[in-house]
Amino acid sequence: MTERLYLADPELLAFEADVVAARAHEGRPAVVLDRTAFYPEGGGQPADHGLLGGVPVVDVQEVDGEVLHVLGGTAPAGRVRGEVEAARRRDHLQQHHGQHLLSAVFEARASARTVSFHLGAETCTVDLDQPPEALPPELLRQVEAAANDLVARDLPVVARELSAAELAALPLRKAPAKGSRVVVVGPIEPGESFPRREAIVDASPCGGTHPHRTGAVGVIAVLRAQRWAGGTRVEFVCGGRVVAAFAEANRRLAAASDALRCAPAELPLVAAKAADEGAARRKDVEKLLAAVAVGEAERLAGAGDGPVVAVVTPPVPGAAAFVRGVAQALAARGRSGYLAAVEDGRAHLAFARPKGGAGAPMGERLKAAVAALGGKGGGAPDFAQGSGPATAVLPAVLAKAAEAG
Secondary structure (H helix, E strand, O other): OOEEHHHHOOOOOEEEEEEEEEEEEOOEEEEEEOEEOOOOOEOOEOOOOEEEOOEEEEEEEEEOOEEEEEEOOOOOOOEEEEEEOHHHHHHHHHHHHHHHHHHHHHHHHHOOOEEEEEEOOOOEEEEEOOOHHHOOHHHHHHHHHHHHHHHHOOOEEEEEEOOHHHHHOOOOOOOOOOOOEEEEEOOOOOOOOOOOHHHOOEEEEOOOOOOOEHHHHOOEEEEEEEEEOOEEEEEEEEOHHHHHHHHHHHHHHHHHHHHHOOOHHHHHHHHHHHHHHHHHHHHHHHHHHHHHHHHHHHHHHOOOOOOEEEEOOOOOOOHHHHHHHHHHHHHHOOOOEEEEEEEOOEEEEEEEOOOOOOOOOHHHHHHHHHHHOOOEEEEOOOEEEEEEOOHHHHHHHHHHHHHOO
């Protein structure tokens, strides 16, 4: 059984240990130590990385009760020195403890219990059992402020194994699922080693790494919330990630401001105006396409009798809309159309006939056509549309569709 040093001292980053077994994990060499400060992945927290006897530790996993140190080189033997990557440990500690504080406040302020937690490479998430309607933006800001107040108060954090009697006396957020280690946050009176029940801010079973005081989290920022299953997924960052997120947001803001040639403070107004103008222009283009489509349909209808089979060319980008408009205009003039237009290497098809026309339904004809093009589509008996990438065989595909009974 490996002694887990990180449980007693999350700030311990260098240690010595004996290699007690050699293993393999997913094709890589791995070793088991008699003691370790490396945290194995679990509870939503990723594994520590670092060095073991000078060999990179690329993963740490608990398998069948053993802590496997997965290596990026030849496994060392005997007595070795372990060095945990400080920046990664600090980051994970900040995110994980920040989640505890957020979860405690969400439960206290909104009766929203945490269902699961994920510590990602860039951001973190907590899944709550309340729907987004119960967590409006103003409440999210209140929760964020309250969680940051706990950070600013630099409260003591006690993380240790507790007896059954001690567990029964605590206001636990959830029942222990594995072991009896609990992370307790709250002020401690002089001469005492544990917060009094009435002063406890949070008490949650956990085997992860946590700081000695809440101030180590630095800061907590709630980024966004969205519907998740029957509840809400809240995305957040803590500590150094808040600085990184602010820098990235500022970079994007500057890029958008440069693109719209305005000051950052003017961006919301300028962007809204640009969106309105863009929408108006799109409507003008749609009207233009519709008018040109009618003219194209008249030209094609006047070229002869029978079904119209043609590859048309739209005047502006928007092949799908243009070919649809031409086909529908032909049907309105009593003609069937088997049409296509090519844009960005993809064929867009539209088949139409006068309402109630005879023969195989257009939906069936089009499905067969787009299948031959390596695409998909479908529709009703009198109108269907779809697309596919195999443009080289397009003329033959249209001709075959027109000949179908």
